[in-house]
Amino acid sequence: MEHPKQLTATFRNLTNVELFGIFPEYDLSWTIFFLEAAPALQNFRLSRERHLCTDCAMKTNVVWEPSKDFKHLNLKLLRMSGFENEDKVTNYIRLVMEQTVELKRIELHGENPCKKCDAIDPRSRRPLVDEARRRRIKEKLAHESSSSVEIIIS
Template sequence: SEKIWVQPECLTERLAYVFHQLRFVNLSNMPEGYDLTWTLFILKAAPNLKELYMSVWDHLCEMKTDAKERKSLSYSENKGAEWESSAIAFQHQSLVTLAIFGFRARDYMMNYVRRVMETAVNLKAVFLYDRLTCDKCRSILSRFPPKWKQDCVEKFITNGIKSSAIMQFQTIAI
């Protein structure tokens, strides 16, 4: 379980060799509110990928909001990665599981799940989990869709696409 940093880029021969071997990817601590479609380059570059896990989480109790402190720690002012998706119509044959921890019923997340479901033609399961919390930020109100809204969210995501994937909404008991 080696950790690596990646930057969306054109698929080089060297990068293709490394990504071709991937079967499992865990993207952790993706910031909330940013476009997630850049991560599709991983699907395109990793044709044998079976499972994609992602945690989308702004750990509010640990966020650095002071501008001077952020600058001293060399935090980026970049608001998110951009990826010119030349792969609008590509299909991924191997991905069977997508799991997102910290799911919100927000357009950017629902559109991302929809895009993965369209791309991964053999997807079997989509697991959408509530956010992860620690003792310090547990009191912050959850924005996970309540049970009565989950059917509407699922219909929005799957409307007009062909996918046999089962979608499950899960809360996390810690």
């Protein structure tokens, strides 16, 4: 994989990026690549949904080490579908919060039905998030953070 600086000329005007079909078992840190390569990015959407119709898809776990002192100056919205309250996901969201200066809103949504098979994979189905659990997740994400980002969980 190229270094983000090598692709900045190509990605410099991107304002919206949507990444779909990310397998839930994989680490998300590689997606920081797009923040580093696209300085004008304002809206970043990730979908961690996996359905029965994608079981035959080739799975490749990309390993990426984000730059240590990187700060993104324009990202305003991070939206994640297929959100699960697990350490690797909350650590990733905290990493994005730390590396963005203007982040205003984070939207975390459960899994949506697949457009191809019109079903939610029963292996990844999770119960609806109640208000107490939403509050705990928000507290966990905001813990020791100076960010005033609005966090929406549905």
